[in-house]
């Protein structure tokens with residue numbers, strides 16, 4: 001009776017040990033992690049899930065200044081702090097996005113990817129400035145950072161809307 005018990009104990013100890021070893025040497029671990037990431041990205045895209053922005057992230061217009069009178073074409077320089085710029089489509093680099101310039105206050109839905117229109121310009125290559133042809137008169141400019149799928153972050157990372165005058 002005793003030897004059997006000892007054998008059972010040894011056997012279960014061996015099994016427990018090999019289970020741990022198997023977990024540590026799971027040769028599919030990388031593939032599993034990749035599949036999980038891809039499934040997450042797929043769901044985010046299908047369901048318009050917003051990407052979280054880090055606390056303190058700020059986007060701002062460096063130039064022109066609010067209230068400035070300028071001539072067309074206007075060079076608009078984008079500023080970003082607390083996050084990094086990455087081209088659109090780069091999914092798996094945390095705390096990065098690309099700039100969108102809203103011209104003359106278009107109505108946009110912040111819960112879905114931003115549309116591409118004359119009033120919503122995308123800088124999906126990771127540009128940090130642009131040259132803008134504007135008609136004479138007053139115009140408003142505002143920056144909104146978008147994630148890899150062109151969707152505003154949560155919390156939204158957007159600049160003040162500034163008003164400029166084009167001569």
Ligand SMILES: [Cu+2]
Nearest residue numbers: 122124146150
């Ligand atoms: Cu975009």
